[in-house]
Amino acid sequence: xxxxxxxxxxxxxxxxxxxxxxxxxxxxxxxxxxxxxxxxxxxxxxxxxxxxxxxxxxxxxxxxxxxxxxxxxxxxxxxxxxxxxxxxxxxxxxxxxxxxxxxxxxxxxxxxxxxxxxxxxxxxxxxxxxxxxxxxxxxxxxxxxxxxxxxxxxxxxxxxxxxxxxxxxxxxxxxxxxxxxxxxxxxxxxxxxxxxxxxxxxxxxxxxxxxxxxxxxxxxxxxxxxxx
Numbered sequence: 001x002x003x004x005x006x007x008x009x010x011x012x013x014x015x016x017x018x019x020x021x022x023x024x025x026x027x028x029x030x031x032x033x034x035x036x037x038x039x040x041x042x043x044x045x046x047x048x049x050x051x052x053x054x055x056x057x058x059x060x061x062x063x064x065x066x067x068x069x070x071x072x073x074x075x076x077x078x079x080x081x082x083x084x085x086x087x088x089x090x091x092x093x094x095x096x097x098x099x100x101x102x103x104x105x106x107x108x109x110x111x112x113x114x115x116x117x118x119x120x121x122x123x124x125x126x127x128x129x130x131x132x133x134x135x136x137x138x139x140x141x142x143x144x145x146x147x148x149x150x151x152x153x154x155x156x157x158x159x160x161x162x163x164x165x166x167x168x169x170x171x172x173x174x175x176x177x178x179x180x181x182x183x184x185x186x187x188x189x190x191x192x193x194x195x196x197x198x199x200x201x202x203x204x205x206x207x208x209x210x211x212x213x214x215x216x217x218x219x220x221x222x223x224x225x226x227x228x
Contacts, residue, residue: 021122022048022057023075025104026064028130028142029118032214035110037065037087043094046101048122061104062089070126099131116214133214136187137178142216144173144191149204150212153179153186157209161188164203170194185211195219 030037042061044052052058056076063078066085074081082089096103100121108116119132130138133148140146151157158177165172171193179186195217204213 019056019060019075020070020126021102021124021128022052022060022104023064023068023070024126024128024142025106025118025120025122025130026061027067027069028064028120028128028216029106029108029116030065030067031216032118032130032133032148033108033110033114033116034215035112035114036085037108038111039088039109040065041090041092041107043092043105043107045094045096045099045103045105048102048104049093057104058091061106062087065089065106065108100129103131133187134212136180136185137176138187138189139176140174140189140191140216143218144193145195145218146216147188147190147192147196147201148214148216149188149190149210150214151186151188152209152211153181153183154209157186158188160207161190161204164200165190165192165196168197168200170196170200 042058044057048057059076059078062082063072063075066078066081066087068074068078094105096105096119099119100123102122104120106118106120108118117134118130121129121131123129128142130140130142132138134150136150138148149161162172173191173193176189177186196215201213201215204210
C-alpha cells in the first residue's frame with residue numbers, strides 16, 4: 001500500500017482533487033510553456049466550474065502557473081502575487097467533450113511570446129492527466145520526462161524519433177500516436193525513463209516535417225524564475 005493511500009499527499013487544502021490537482025495542472029502547463037506566463041485564460045469544465053471556487057481551484061491554478069508548489073501556504077494569495085509579477089489572468093467556463101469532470105482548458109501566452117493550449121484533468125489524490133496540447137490528444141500523467149512532438153502525418157517520423165532516442169540512450173516507457181486526419185497533423189507523446197538531452201530536442205526542432213517540440217522535464221531548472 002502506498003503511503004499516500006494512508007496519509008494523503010502533502011498539500012495545502014482543502015481538496016486533493018480541486019486544489020492539489022489544480023496546482024499540479026498549472027505547474028505542468030508552466031513547464032510545458034517553458035517560460036514565465038504573461039497571460040492566462042482559464043476555462044473550467046464540469047465540477048471544476050460548478051464547485052471549484054469554493055475549493056480554491058481558481059487560486060490553485062494561478063499558483064501553479066506562477067511556479068508555487070502544492071505545499072506552499074501562499075497558494076491562497078496567488079492572485080495578489082500574480083498582480084505583482086504582472087501576470088494577467090481571466091476565468092470562464094467551457095464544455096469539453098468526453099472530459100473528466102475536474103477539467104480545465106488553459107490558454108497561455110509566455111513573456112517570450114510562446115503560446116500554448118492545455119487541457120488538464122485532476123483525477124483525485126493529487127494525480128493529474130494532460131489530455132490535450134494545442135488541440136491534439138496527449139493523455140499523459142506528467143510523472144515521467146515526456147516528449148510531445150507535433151509533426152506532419154507522413155511516413156518515417158516515428159522511426160526517426162525513436163532511433164534518435166536510442167542513439168542518446170533514452171529508453172521509451174510509453175509511446176502514443178494521434179492524428180487529426182490522414183496526411184494532416186499528428187502528435188507523438190513519448191514518456192521516457194531518462195531526461196531527453198537538450199541537444200536532441202534542438203535536432204528534432206530542425207527536422208523537416210516536425211512542426212513543434214514540447215518537453216516536460218522532471219528536473220527543476222533555473223531557466224526562468226520559480227517562486228519558492
